Amino acid sequence: xxxxxxxxxxxxxxxxxxxxxxxxxxxxxxxxxxxxxxxxxxxxxxxxxxxxxxxxxxxxxxxxxxxxxxxxxxxxxxxxxxxxxxxxxxxxxxxxxxxxxxxxxxxxxxxxxxxxxxxxxxxxxxxxxxxxxxxxxxxxxxxxxxxxxxxxxxxxxxxxxxxxxxxxxxxxxxxxxxxxxxxxxxxxxxxxxxx
Amino acid sequence: xxxxxxxxxxxxxxxxxxxxxxxxxxxxxxxxxxxxxxxxxxxxxxxxxxxxxxxxxxxxxxxxxxxxxxxxxxxxxxxxxxxxxxxxxxxxxxxxxxxxxxxxxxxxxxxxxxxxxxxxxxxxxxxxxxxxxxxxxxxxxxxxxxxxxxxxxxxxxxxxxxxxxxxxxxxxxxxxxxxxxxxxxxxxxxxxxxx
Numbered sequence: 455x456x457x458x459x460x461x462x463x464x465x466x467x468x469x470x471x472x473x474x475x476x477x478x479x480x481x482x483x484x485x486x487x488x489x490x491x492x493x494x495x496x497x498x499x500x501x502x503x504x505x506x507x508x509x510x511x512x513x514x515x516x517x518x519x520x521x522x523x524x525x526x527x528x529x530x531x532x533x534x535x536x537x538x539x540x541x542x543x544x545x546x547x548x549x550x551x552x553x554x555x556x557x558x559x560x561x562x563x564x565x566x567x568x569x570x571x572x573x574x575x576x577x578x579x580x581x582x583x584x585x586x587x588x589x590x591x592x593x594x595x596x597x598x599x600x601x602x603x604x605x606x607x608x609x610x611x612x613x614x615x616x617x618x619x620x621x622x623x624x625x626x627x628x629x630x631x632x633x634x635x636x637x638x639x640x641x642x643x644x645x646x647x648x649x
Numbered sequence: 650x651x652x653x654x655x656x657x658x659x660x661x662x663x664x665x666x667x668x669x670x671x672x673x674x675x676x677x678x679x680x681x682x683x684x685x686x687x688x689x690x691x692x693x694x695x696x697x698x699x700x701x702x703x704x705x706x707x708x709x710x711x712x713x714x715x716x717x718x719x720x721x722x723x724x725x726x727x728x729x730x731x732x733x734x735x736x737x738x739x740x741x742x743x744x745x746x747x748x749x750x751x752x753x754x755x756x757x758x759x760x761x762x763x764x765x766x767x768x769x770x771x772x773x774x775x776x777x778x779x780x781x782x783x784x785x786x787x788x789x790x791x792x793x794x795x796x797x798x799x800x801x802x803x804x805x806x807x808x809x810x811x812x813x814x815x816x817x818x819x820x821x822x823x824x825x826x827x828x829x830x831x832x833x834x835x836x837x838x839x840x841x842x843x844x
Contacts, residue, residue: 621812
């Protein structure tokens with residue numbers, strides 16, 4: 455029993471070390487340059503351990519993105535204001551857009567790949583496919599817009615704002631490193647909309 | 650020579666008759682129900698003539714969409730105000746969004762198919778692909794926003810507004826027939842942004 459627990463603790467520690475190593479490497483290098491070998495070396499584990507924990511490079515990237523999205527969701531739901539509860543809707547919306555633009559910029563390539571997978575499935579199934587992250591962000595923005603501007607169509611405005619992170623033109627600016635500019639522009643739009 | 654000219658006139662007349670028949674059928678039926686046979690019958694030509702003029706059903710749909718986009722572009726560039734030149738930027742933007750939402754609603758399935766083709770090419774080429782219609786609409790909206798609100802990032806705002814027609818949530822509303830609602834919501838957003 456003690457041995458099994460030790461093994462599980464070991465597995466969890468390896469998993470965390472691998473995610474942290476991947477995150478650190480991705481901060482400094484293009485995704486194409488971040489191989490499993492480099493991640494394993496930086497985490498101090500064997501390449502086999504990475505595959506054992508995440509299945510594939512894609513699986514590791516997905517786990518990293520899911521972790522970031524989860525951490526972000528926790529900050530929105532229960533973290534300090536203005537991102538978390540307690541600030542006026544308009545301030546919360548601005549804080550949300552700021553944070554989500556940074557998140558999108560850091561995960562640009564992952565998001566593009568994910569969008570493409572969804573678009574392909576949607577095309578194959580002949581219908582629009584739900585993206586759970588999109589839906590939760592949309593619900594949050596919709597509730598803030600509804601509070602601040604009950605006269606607007608909050609559902610539609612939320613689609614326009616959250617959806618803009620997936621749009622070609624904005625994605626192009628984020629991939630070009632214009633994170634600050636996109637964040638400032640989105641902030642100005644949100645302030646104009648909610649004033 | 651007279652005979653060749655007559656043939657060319659015949660071809661042009663057939664082309665127009667086929668496009669008008671397709672347009673009329675698509676106004677009243679779902680695209681899946683509009684077969685080449687039906688279009689040919691409604692246009693008073695043989696099925697072979699449709700294939701000869703447009704290559705395939707997809708080719709005919711693309712020609713129809715291109716024709717609509719071209720007509721719309723002419724109205725924006727030189728038609729009567731407020732869609733055309735001569736009205737204040739804010740009125741022109743509202744008129745543009747109204748018209749473009751109707752256009753997107755009428756061409757929803759064509760646009761989805763086109764977006765998917767672009768996304769696939771982009772994924773294959775590992776880069777974002779330019780869509781000429783998107784670029785021309787973006788340039789128009791950008792110039793109107795820049796005139797009305799020089800303090801905003803007109804480039805970004807134009808991406809958010811024009812890109813929203815391609816976004817999942819808005820596409821879903823348009824496919825559900827909520828054209829009026831999308832148009833009203835976009836109008837309210839534009840008015841808030843440009844006031």
